[in-house]
Amino acid sequence: MLGCRSLLKQIKKRKRRKSHKCITKNPKRKIEQEQEDCAAEDGFSLKGSSPSQNYGVQPLGNFYFSSSPHNSRNTGLGNIQTLTDELVLDILGFLSGTDLGILSTVSKSFYVFCNHEPLWRNLVLENCGDGFLFKRSWKSTYVATYQPSFDVSKVGSLGLKVKDFYSDYLFQSWLCANLEMKHEWLDRDNVIRRKGISLDEFISNFEEPNKPVLLEGCLDNWPALEKWDRDYLVKVCGDARFSVGPVQMKLDDYFRYSDQAQEERPLYLFDPKFADKVPKLDQDYEVPLYFNEDLFSVLGEERPDYRWIIIGPAGSGSSFHIDPNSTSAWNAVVKGSKKWVLFPPDVVPPGVHPSSDGAEVACPVSITEWFMNFYESTKTWKKKPVECVCKAGEVIFVPNGWWHLVINLEDSIAITQNFVSRRNLLNVMEFLKRPNASSLVSGTRDRVNLHDKFRNAIEASYPGTIDKLVLEAEKKKAEQEKPSFWDSVKDSNSGAFKFSF
Numbered sequence: 001m002l003g004c005r006s007l008l009k010q011i012k013k014r015k016r017r018k019s020h021k022c023i024t025k026n027p028k029r030k031i032e033q034e035q036e037d038c039a040a041e042d043g044f045s046l047k048g049s050s051p052s053q054n055y056g057v058q059p060l061g062n063f064y065f066s067s068s069p070h071n072s073r074n075t076g077l078g079n080i081q082t083l084t085d086e087l088v089l090d091i092l093g094f095l096s097g098t099d100l101g102i103l104s105t106v107s108k109s110f111y112v113f114c115n116h117e118p119l120w121r122n123l124v125l126e127n128c129g130d131g132f133l134f135k136r137s138w139k140s141t142y143v144a145t146y147q148p149s150f151d152v153s154k155v156g157s158l159g160l161k162v163k164d165f166y167s168d169y170l171f172q173s174w175l176c177a178n179l180e181m182k183h184e185w186l187d188r189d190n191v192i193r194r195k196g197i198s199l200d201e202f203i204s205n206f207e208e209p210n211k212p213v214l215l216e217g218c219l220d221n222w223p224a225l226e227k228w229d230r231d232y233l234v235k236v237c238g239d240a241r242f243s244v245g246p247v248q249m250k251l252d253d254y255f256r257y258s259d260q261a262q263e264e265r266p267l268y269l270f271d272p273k274f275a276d277k278v279p280k281l282d283q284d285y286e287v288p289l290y291f292n293e294d295l296f297s298v299l300g301e302e303r304p305d306y307r308w309i310i311i312g313p314a315g316s317g318s319s320f321h322i323d324p325n326s327t328s329a330w331n332a333v334v335k336g337s338k339k340w341v342l343f344p345p346d347v348v349p350p351g352v353h354p355s356s357d358g359a360e361v362a363c364p365v366s367i368t369e370w371f372m373n374f375y376e377s378t379k380t381w382k383k384k385p386v387e388c389v390c391k392a393g394e395v396i397f398v399p400n401g402w403w404h405l406v407i408n409l410e411d412s413i414a415i416t417q418n419f420v421s422r423r424n425l426l427n428v429m430e431f432l433k434r435p436n437a438s439s440l441v442s443g444t445r446d447r448v449n450l451h452d453k454f455r456n457a458i459e460a461s462y463p464g465t466i467d468k469l470v471l472e473a474e475k476k477k478a479e480q481e482k483p484s485f486w487d488s489v490k491d492s493n494s495g496a497f498k499f500s501f
Helices: 009-022 027-041 059-064 070-080 085-092 098-101 109-115 116-127 138-146 168-178 199-207 230-237 251-258 295-302 367-374 375-380 425-432 450-461 463-481
Strands: 192-195 213-218 241-245 247-250 269-271 307-312 317-321 327-335 336-345 386-391 396-399 403-406 412-419
Touching: 027 199, 059 168, 070 085, 070 109, 085 168, 098 109, 098 116, 098 138, 098 230, 116 138, 168 367, 199 213, 199 396, 230 251, 230 295, 247 251, 251 307, 295 327, 307 425, 317 367, 327 386, 367 375, 367 403, 386 396, 425 450, 425 463, 450 463
Parallel strands: 192 213
Antiparallel strands: 213 396, 241 247, 241 269, 269 307, 307 412, 317 403, 327 396, 327 412, 336 386, 336 403
């Protein structure tokens, strides 16, 4: 973990600093400085607005420098100190807000654990389906929601500082919420970039070979590029509510949250029905010509979810996943910028563990955690990921089956759409026909019959298309398996072909 990796480095630096060590009379500031120094020594920079809301938690490696032989984490938990931090928090996750508040008074250790922000975040999201008004922290938001007579603005936001509390898990959670992206995480940019290419060039060079490409200049006619700032969107969207995780929120309330929150996994506004809710938004953009063929449209209202408006603050994003239903996708940035990391279908990203049937994917808690713990290893891989920073006015093509991670580098607004073209139709049909398709298909109410409905709709709208594509695929496969000239002239009795002059 973080503290252990930097232990030897800190020991050496501590020896050098002993002769001029600074003594502070402010214990609170001393703890904050130790946290900042620990992050800096590992090559990380904290955000300028970083709150010191981790209650004095330090990485476990710092315990070896402590003058005290006790870790408050252990002494305060009593008999359950042998449990991992993750398990302790899982157990606390079954408690109500009232129970957490009472338990936090039992000991310093329970105070820290019971004030862990994700616990209060879960309570808010589980009980506030119609949205919430964010109040500096998730705990304050919960209290303000269920005890409106209590003025949370009069309560200090930083909480108590606990001395000699060491936990890698809790410290890393705080660190991931407050880290700036390192320059070396952003420098690699090896995606192919194109501007003004023809549709035929796009199909032959990128869509057919299933390769990503970043396209420039194809959004220049979008009114959204000029119009979609906060004031415009809040005015146009009014009281419409959008999907933000498991809750529905007005856009104005979401911006209020995103301006204040600084957490490991910021909530992402990701809504598939935005055009139905606010038709004006649908008029402010158009599908780039490279993606106009969209065969799922033959299903009409029964088609799976396929387009989303995406709004999020810096640090928000999507951890590694493959797009649903074996579709390809395009993602256009309207405001802000996004860091992309993509791996081809035959390469599973480090730290990612998909189940054998592909129904579930286990990966790090946050995107920042993945960069901290796994990104460096990809530099030595034979098949390196495709990476880029996609800026406003640019669109990236994500081929079907590619793993990808996306993180917003600043407040960002984007439009994304999944689509099926003739180049990918057979892959989608095969995916929808899998034995476990009912657990894999997403974005539709009828997961069981989607394959048959789609096939019948394609046959009705484009008769013979599927059979034609099957014949072309079989012909291509036969060509690839056909022996080369040199293979055909080998002497089967003598082994490999030999020249005889």
